[in-house]
Amino acid sequence: MKKSERQGTELFHFENLSHFSEIRHFVSSRAGGYSEGPFARLNLGFHVGDSSFKVLKNRQKLSAATGIDLFWFTFAKQTHSGNVAVVDAASRGIGATEIRTALENTDGMVTIVERICLCVQVADCVPVLMYDPVEHVIAAVHAGWRGILRRIVPGAVEKMIQHYGCRAENIVAGIGPSNGPCCYEVEDDVRRETLTALGSTNGIISPSKNPGKFIFDQWNAVHIQLREAGLREKNIETSGICNQCQAETFFSNRAGQGTSGRYAAGIMLCKR
């Protein structure tokens, strides 16, 4: 990924998605906001116990840094589901300034509509951004281990194909900063659930150095699922940035022992 900075707000960008001038995308970091304590500084989540006023100011700051109108940001109430919504113009800006209007029970969004910035919030789970440069369709997905077991990422690819006629081999994807295989330790119940849900844990679960514990490789899991969905190897970029290792730069719920802010990944089609 490459980094940009504007008015103290540090943003990260996938190399592969940066080639397309008709879209804008970003992954935010902690830098450049108004929040304090475990939410310092650019917390973008209304739902984590931070002051709503500060979150709104942070989102205004993000808007200024990205050049994306605040009322184009579109958020969902994420529930670790496998639910992917097709977002139309009527939903532009829902959840942008308050949580009440955000899309219910949704963890992935796809759209073909310009000037809708699809945003997912994370603090250990994986943000995935996708773009089909042929059909001009975008997607943003929140995938933690539960979402991976519910196959939300291939679900979003499927929505792009069925709803907009995309072809998987054209889709470009970025797997964003999240809890990496260096840190993401899970208990045996997660290993067993993974085996039940996916039929195999190959490339996803391995023994941890701590006896009886396991490492869940979220990055490789998403990568495997994207490949199975038909995406080309060369079109998938993994940031390789672990938010827990870099807890100064990115929020980590695990590093914060359950209290932390949220960073966001967003993608938008510009007016052509």
Ligand SMILES: [Zn+2]
């Ligand atoms: Zn790590």
